[in-house]
Amino acid sequence: xxxxxxxxxxxxxxxxxxxxxxxxAEGDKVYxxxxxxxxxxxxxxxFTREIFESFFEAFEPEQLGDNGTVEFMRxxxxxxxxxxxxxxxxILLPRLLREEAGIGNTALLLGAGKxxxxxxxEQYEKHSSESEISYDEIARGFFATLGRRKDSNRQDVPTE
Numbered sequence: 001x002x003x004x005x006x007x008x009x010x011x012x013x014x015x016x017x018x019x020x021x022x023x024x025a026e027g028d029k030v031y032x033x034x035x036x037x038x039x040x041x042x043x044x045x046x047f048t049r050e051i052f053e054s055f056f057e058a059f060e061p062e063q064l065g066d067n068g069t070v071e072f073m074r075x076x077x078x079x080x081x082x083x084x085x086x087x088x089x090x091i092l093l094p095r096l097l098r099e100e101a102g103i104g105n106t107a108l109l110l111g112a113g114k115x116x117x118x119x120x121x122e123q124y125e126k127h128s129s130e131s132e133i134s135y136d137e138i139a140r141g142f143f144a145t146l147g148r149r150k151d152s153n154r155q156d157v158p159t160e
Contacts, residue, residue, distance in 0.1 A: 002111035015090040016107045022116055032085040041127055044101050044118040051114050
């Protein structure tokens with residue numbers, strides 16, 4: 001699970017440091033290869049290859065509709081990049097994706113559970129302040145479910 005907020009400078013070649021906390025997994029596993037895609041709201045999204053492949057296997061293209069499927073696949077896959085850490089623990093953010101996300105001199109890396117979002121710091125602050133729903137509104141639902149588990153019917157059931 002990815003969590004935390006990290007701020008890093010983007011060097012002249014478009015590289016950023018990927019914190020060790022975002023490279024490590026449970027146990028001794030350290031990831032050095034990722035998939036980078038254009039996200040939602042102006043960010044880039046970094047997945048481990050394993051997580052990306054499991055998400056994509058569960059993806060049902062028919063949910064996009066006839067016209068949406070082809071266009072989504074065209075846009076999505078043309079922006080997808082295989083990302084490998086260099087010897088200093090940096091990743092290269094491809095120019096096209098940096099430009100589309102508006103990432104300038106400072107990148108903000110946000111752990112988001114199964115993936116890492118990469119934002120331009122100023123863009124994120126603007127996006128966050130303009131959001132139509134507040135953190136507290138969303139968090140109420142989350143905290144209300146703590147201590148519960150889902151049964152096989154996918155309904156919330158109190159833990160015993």
